[in-house]
Amino acid sequence: MSNDHDHDHGHGHGHKPPAPMVEEISDFEALEIAVRELSIEKGLFTAEDHRRFTEFAEHIGPTPAARMVAKAWLDPEYKKQCLTDGIKASLAVGVDWLNPTGFGTPSDYTDLRVLEDTPTRHHVVVCTLCSCYPRPILGFQPEWYRTPNYRRRLVRWPRQVLAEFGLQLPSEVEIRVEDSNQKCRFIVMPVRPAGTDGWTEDQLTEIVTRDCLIGVALPKPGKTSNIKLPVHKAVNPAHH
Amino acid sequence: MSQHDRTHHAKIATGKGDPQCFIGTAGPAKFKVGDRVRIKNLPDIFYTRCQVYSRGAVGEVAVVTHESPAPEDEAWGHVDHSEWFYIVRFKQKDLWPEYPDDFPNDTLQTEFSERWLESV
Numbered sequence: 472m473s474n475d476h477d478h479d480h481g482h483g484h485g486h487k488p489p490a491p492m493v494e495e496i497s498d499f500e501a502l503e504i505a506v507r508e509l510s511i512e513k514g515l516f517t518a519e520d521h522r523r524f525t526e527f528a529e530h531i532g533p534t535p536a537a538r539m540v541a542k543a544w545l546d547p548e549y550k551k552q553c554l555t556d557g558i559k560a561s562l563a564v565g566v567d568w569l570n571p572t573g574f575g576t577p578s579d580y581t582d583l584r585v586l587e588d589t590p591t592r593h594h595v596v597v598c599t600l601c602s603c604y605p606r607p608i609l610g611f612q613p614e615w616y617r618t619p620n621y622r623r624r625l626v627r628w629p630r631q632v633l634a635e636f637g638l639q640l641p642s643e644v645e646i647r648v649e650d651s652n653q654k655c656r657f658i659v660m661p662v663r664p665a666g667t668d669g670w671t672e673d674q675l676t677e678i679v680t681r682d683c684l685i686g687v688a689l690p691k692p693g694k695t696s697n698i699k700l701p702v703h704k705a706v707n708p709a710h711h
Numbered sequence: 712m713s714q715h716d717r718t719h720h721a722k723i724a725t726g727k728g729d730p731q732c733f734i735g736t737a738g739p740a741k742f743k744v745g746d747r748v749r750i751k752n753l754p755d756i757f758y759t760r761c762q763v764y765s766r767g768a769v770g771e772v773a774v775v776t777h778e779s780p781a782p783e784d785e786a787w788g789h790v791d792h793s794e795w796f797y798i799v800r801f802k803q804k805d806l807w808p809e810y811p812d813d814f815p816n817d818t819l820q821t822e823f824s825e826r827w828l829e830s831v
Contacts, residue, residue, distance in 0.1 A: 515718075558728070568728060569725075569726065569727070569728050580728075580729050580730065581728030581729060581730075581731060582728075582730055582731075582776065582777055584774070584776075599762055599764075600760055600762070626764065626806075626819060627764075627806075627807050627810075629803075629817065630814065630817075642813050642814050642816075643816075644816075645816035645817055645818060646814070646817045646818075647800075647817070647818045647819070647820060648803075648817075648818070648819040648820070649819075649820050649821070650762065650819060650820065650821035650822075651822075652760050652761075652762060652821050652822055653760055653776075653779075653782070653796055653822040653823075653824075654729065654730050654776075654777065654779055654796070655776055655777075655796075655798070655822060
């Protein structure tokens with residue numbers, strides 16, 4: 472540090488720090504761009520492949536997984552197949568795990584397990600190691616699913632974390648956390664909620680939100696969107 | 712320049728899927744559903760997917776899932792030796808001593824390759 476305190480540091484002069492030259496990107500974003508560009512140069516895939524996969528992954532929804540659950544609620548035979556062979560059951564909702572994007576490459580490990588809730592058991596999924604997620608059938612993870620906060624706390628304090636999502640379950644309901652740490656991928660099949668008698672598959676699909684399929688929410692008639700977590704505004708935002 | 716064939720995995724998994732491409736490569740499974748197992752505390756200097764919170768804990772085999780090379784090997788491209796994988800179910804209280812007694816039925820499941828398990 473300089474000992475020269477004679478010059479004015481801008482006290483009372485409305486000094487503004489220099490505006491950043493570029494929007495900030497994270498190390499991982501820079502790494503992704505570098506690896507992607509090298510892969511294209513090397514011919515592992517083309518820019519066209521990448522664009523198609525990105526569009527596929529970002530526009531997935533209402534998720535095929537939601538339709539799978541809705542179908543299973545309506546058809547006990549199909550439900551059995553979901554519980555015994557998730558990969559085969561995915562075909563009925565238009566997802567071929569071996570060729571999810573239509574250009575040949577499996578985009579994930581291909582062992583889907585469907586976790587069936589009961590009135591006395593509720594499942595919730597986390598990957599404590601990273602963010603393993605059944606992408607071919609459920610799209611990309613929400614940001615919170617990837618955060619160390621969710622990953623570290625859910626396994627140890629599941630009831631507190633679920634309460635933060637607005638889900639409080641009585642003590643007689645067993646909460647079963649599934650830590651998705653290997654090649655299996657998981658979705659939760661919630662109990663069909665009351666008030667949906669006579670509903671069509673399309674109607675049921677709408678209430679099986681992504682949050683329900685991860686297990687941080689329960690389906691409810693009229694609730695068709697995921698939770699909006701509060702965003703805290705930056706206290707010291709960058710000046711542009 | 713590395714001479715490692717980085718497309719090897721894609722070649723063996725395309726059209727079959729992974730872990731399906733390793734079916735029949737691990738021999739007989741040592742454990743079955745319902746077996747009580749303890750998670751070993753093996754060294755993991757370089758890479759593992761076995762969480763420390765489960766080391767030493769006792770649980771019950773819930774699902775015998777599939778055959779695959781263990782991640783500790785596969786991370787280094789060693790796919791010649793496969794193992795059976797198991798989803799093991801624990802009582803939360805057995806993992807976290809401070810887990811509240813109000814919820815004695817709460818459980819956690821996570822998956823291990825066979826090398827991490829020993830009979831109880």
